[in-house]
Amino acid sequence: MVSKKSLAVSAAIALSIISTGALAQGESAEADKPTTVTSPFEHEAVVIPLEPGWQMANTLKAGDSYTLQFLPPGQTAKNFDQILNVTTYKGAQRKATALKFMETTKEKMLGMKEAKVDWNIISATDPNDVIYEYVFTGNTTFPSQYEVTRVITGKDGLHTVVHHRPKASVTPSEREQMINSVKRISLKPVDAKTKS
16 A cells, blocks of 8 residues: 555545545556546546556545555555556535635645645636646655646546655656646546446
């Protein structure tokens, strides 16, 4: 399992914002092909195109939320320098849009004591599809970290895509790679005839 401490900041905030979720089933694919995360939802599946060599490392269920974790080649859940988390919160779209989720997350993070948070909105022109990044440092409980997050409002729930690095600084090329990884995620309509 991936270090809980390194992911605790965003996970704790996300769960405190919306306490609903989704149950999905991950289908691993070959490394150079997209992995489609299918679900028992009525309307959509999450399509996760992975970079070569990346693989599913873990699945986590907390209440109604369901998270799939992906790691690059040669890394393990106990030893990684980056991770991609895709979480679905079933029914959460009835409580908040992607934009509202982002704004609430920002407010909670900037209000944390004994921490410095540098926050930047990358894209928020569509209230149902937003991308933001932050650097978190200076906290004695949680380690420094950098994340790029995309939140998508779907028909069945809110979907968050978090590219996480357990360090406070990244190179321009690392940042670009992280932004591109969350941009590639898409929702695919589920054909009622083929849904199992």
